[in-house]
Amino acid sequence: MRSKAWFVFARTPPPMPPPPPPTPRGRLVQTTPNRPVLPVTGASLRRLVMLQKPRSRSRPGAQPGSGSDRDLGASGEVPSGPGRPDASQGSAGALSPSSRPAQATPAPELRTQKQLELKVAELVQFLLIKDQRKIPIKRTGILKHVIRDYKDIFPDLLKLAAERLHYVFGYKLVELEPKSNAYILINTLEPVEEDAEMRGDQGTPTTGLLMIILGLIFMNGQSIPETEVWDFLRRLGVYPTKKHSVFGDPKKLITEDFVRQRYLESRRIPHTDPVDCELQWGPRANLETSKMKVLKFVAKVHNQDPKNWPTQYCEALADEQSRVGPEPSDPVAAS
Amino acid sequence: MQGSTRRVGAMTDVHRRFLQLLMTHGVLEEWEVRRLQNHCYKVHDRNATVDKLEDFISNINSVLESLYIEIKKGATEDDGRPIYALVNLATTSISKMASDFAENELDLFRKALELIVDSETGFASSTNILNLVDQLKGKKMRKKEAEQVLQKFVQSKWLIEKEGEFTLHGRAILEMEQFIRESYPDAVKICNICHSLLIQGQSCETCGIRMHLPCVAKYFQSTSEPRCPHCNDYWPHDIPEVFDPEKEREAGISRSSRKSLRTRQH
Numbered sequence: 397m398r399s400k401a402w403f404v405f406a407r408t409p410p411p412m413p414p415p416p417p418p419t420p421r422g423r424l425v426q427t428t429p430n431r432p433v434l435p436v437t438g439a440s441l442r443r444l445v446m447l448q449k450p451r452s453r454s455r456p457g458a459q460p461g462s463g464s465d466r467d468l469g470a471s472g473e474v475p476s477g478p479g480r481p482d483a484s485q486g487s488a489g490a491l492s493p494s495s496r497p498a499q500a501t502p503a504p505e506l507r508t509q510k511q512l513e514l515k516v517a518e519l520v521q522f523l524l525i526k527d528q529r530k531i532p533i534k535r536t537g538i539l540k541h542v543i544r545d546y547k548d549i550f551p552d553l554l555k556l557a558a559e560r561l562h563y564v565f566g567y568k569l570v571e572l573e574p575k576s577n578a579y580i581l582i583n584t585l586e587p588v589e590e591d592a593e594m595r596g597d598q599g600t601p602t603t604g605l606l607m608i609i610l611g612l613i614f615m616n617g618q619s620i621p622e623t624e625v626w627d628f629l630r631r632l633g634v635y636p637t638k639k640h641s642v643f644g645d646p647k648k649l650i651t652e653d654f655v656r657q658r659y660l661e662s663r664r665i666p667h668t669d670p671v672d673c674e675l676q677w678g679p680r681a682n683l684e685t686s687k688m689k690v691l692k693f694v695a696k697v698h699n700q701d702p703k704n705w706p707t708q709y710c711e712a713l714a715d716e717q718s719r720v721g722p723e724p725s726d727p728v729a730a731s
Numbered sequence: 732m733q734g735s736t737r738r739v740g741a742m743t744d745v746h747r748r749f750l751q752l753l754m755t756h757g758v759l760e761e762w763e764v765r766r767l768q769n770h771c772y773k774v775h776d777r778n779a780t781v782d783k784l785e786d787f788i789s790n791i792n793s794v795l796e797s798l799y800i801e802i803k804k805g806a807t808e809d810d811g812r813p814i815y816a817l818v819n820l821a822t823t824s825i826s827k828m829a830s831d832f833a834e835n836e837l838d839l840f841r842k843a844l845e846l847i848v849d850s851e852t853g854f855a856s857s858t859n860i861l862n863l864v865d866q867l868k869g870k871k872m873r874k875k876e877a878e879q880v881l882q883k884f885v886q887s888k889w890l891i892e893k894e895g896e897f898t899l900h901g902r903a904i905l906e907m908e909q910f911i912r913e914s915y916p917d918a919v920k921i922c923n924i925c926h927s928l929l930i931q932g933q934s935c936e937t938c939g940i941r942m943h944l945p946c947v948a949k950y951f952q953s954t955s956e957p958r959c960p961h962c963n964d965y966w967p968h969d970i971p972e973v974f975d976p977e978k979e980r981e982a983g984i985s986r987s988s989r990k991s992l993r994t995r996q997h
C-alpha cells in the first residue's frame with residue numbers, strides 16, 4: 397500500500413557509498429629502485445612468490461583448489477597435467493607452503509615480489525576507478541586490462557587487492573550476484589550527513605532520487621509500474637520529458653543509468669500501450685542498502701515510526717535477519 | 732640507500748574516511764585538508780586529540796606505499812600556498828586523466844603540456860595550442876571544440892588560464908612531475924633552490940638559473956639586497972611575499988563562504 401503525501405527530498409544521509417574518484421590506471425613502469433617492500437603485504441606476497449610454479453607442467457602454481465564455490469572461477473588456464481588439484485589442497489585463502497610439494501626448476505615466468513606488488517597496486521586502482529562509474533566490474537575486463545599474463549594467479553591477486561581495498565580504503569569487494577563474475581565495491585563506512593560538504597564531486601544529488609524510487613517500490617510491494625513512479629515524481633517537479641536542474645535527464649537517469657548501475661531492474665509489462673515497465677530493486681540496491689534502511693528513510697520523510705507500516709516493517713526485519721546469516725556472495729570471504 | 736624500511740602505520744576508520752573523501756577531490760589546499768581531517772575525527776573518534784597533520788598524512792602514506800600511491804604535498808607556483816593531491820607513483824604517463832577524457836582530448840593536453848614545458852615563461856598561448864588541433868590523435872577536433880576542452884582542463888584543475896594563456900595547475904605538477912622530467916629531459920626546468928620541476932618562476936638574467944616564486948620569496952626573505960645564489964649578480968626581479976596562512980585565513984573568511992569545498996572538479 398502506497399504512502400500518501402511525500403514531500404520534497406529530505407536531506408537524508410545517502411546510504412550509497414561515495415563514488416571513488418579517478419585514480420590512475422595505466423601502464424606500470426618500475427620507478428625508483430629504492431622502494432622498500434612493506435611487511436603488511438610482504439608476507440602474503442612472499443608466499444605467493446614461493447608458490448609460483450612453472451606453468452608448463454603438473455599442478456598449477458598458486459592456483460587454488462577449485463573445490464570451494466566461493467572461488468572466483470578457474471581462470472580457464474589450468475594447465476593440463478597429471479590430474480587436477482584436489483579440493484583438500486586448500487581453498488582460495490590458504491597459501492600455506494605445506495600443501496605444495498617441492499618443485500624442480502623454477503620457470504622463467506617466476507615473478508618477483510616487486511612485480512606482484514605492482515600488479516596488486518594496479519588492480520586496486522583499476523577497481524577504484526571502475527567502481528567510480530558505478531558499473532559492475534566484469535571479471536573479463538579485469539583479466540584483459542590488468543591481469544593479462546598473470547592469469548594463473550588471478551584469484552590470489554584479486555584476494556590481495558580485496559584485502560587492501562578493505563584495509564586501506566574501507567571498501568569491500570563483492571560479487572554482484574552469485575556466479576555473475578561481476579564485482580562492485582561496497583562502503584564499509586557509514587556515510588554521514590556532513591560528508592556531503594566534504595566531498596569534491598557531485599556524487600550525492602542523484603542518491604536522493606534513487607532512495608525515493610527504492611522507497612516507492614518497497615512500499616508498493618516488490619515492484620511498481622514506471623507510470624506510477626512518474627505520477628509521483630511529477631508532484632515533486634520531476635518530469636520524464638523535461639530537463640531538471642539537478643538530475644538533468646530524469647528519464648534517462650532512472651530507466652538507463654540506475655538500471656545499468658544495477659540499482660534498479662526494469663521489465664516490460666506485456667500488453668501495455670503505451671509500453672509501461674515494471675521497476676524493481678536491482679542487485680546493487682540490495683547490497684548497498686537494505687529494506688530496513690529504506691523503510692527508515694520513508695518513515696523519516698513522513699516523520700513517523702517505521703513500525704507504522706507493519707507489513708513492510710516485518711519484511712524489513714526478516715531481511716535484516718537474513719543478512720546476519722550467510723554473507724552475500726563474497727569471492728574473498730575472510731578465512 | 733635501502734636502509735630504513737619505514738614503519739607501517741595502522742589504518743583506522745578515521746584514516747579511511749579521510750582517504751575516501753580526499754579521493755573525491757583532485758587537489759586540496761592545506762586548510763581544506765585540515766578541515767577534512769577534523770571532520771573525520773569528529774565522526775569516528777570525537778575525544779581523541781587530532782594528530783598533527785604532517786604525522787597524520789605520513790602515517791597514511793606509509794600504508795599507501797605498497798600500493799604505489801601517495802598523498803603528496805606541494806605548493807602553488809604563483810603564490811606558494813600548500814596543496815595536497817593523491818598521486819599515483821607507479822605510472823609514468825598522464826594516465827590519471829585517461830578515465831575522464833577522450834583520446835583526442837588527452838592528446839590536446841599532451842600538446843599543451845609540451846608547449847608549456849618548452850616555453851620560456853611557463854605559459855602557452857591559446858592560439859599556439861589551438862593551431863595544433865589538426866595533429867591530434869583520435870577523432871577530429873575543431874578549434875571551437877578544443878577551446879571548450881581547454882576550459883574543461885581548467886575546471887578540473889589540470890591547467891590554469893591567465894589572460895588567454897595556459898600553464899600547469901599545481902595538481903598537474905604534483906601528479907606528472909616524474910613523467911614530465913622523463914619525457915622532456917632537455918626542455919625541463921628545475922628550481923635552483925628546491926630542485927623540483929619548475930614551470931613558472933624567475934630567472935637570473937646573467938647565469939640563467941631559475942627559482943620558483945615562493946622559493947624566491949623564502950630565500951630572499953630577510954635580505955635587503957637580493958643576489959643570485961649562483962653567480963652573485965643582483966637579482967633583477969620583484970621579490971614576492973612569503974605565503975602566510977594566518978593572513979590568508981583573515982582574508983579568506985569571505986572567500987571560503989564563496990568557494991565551498993564542493994568545487995567542480997574531478
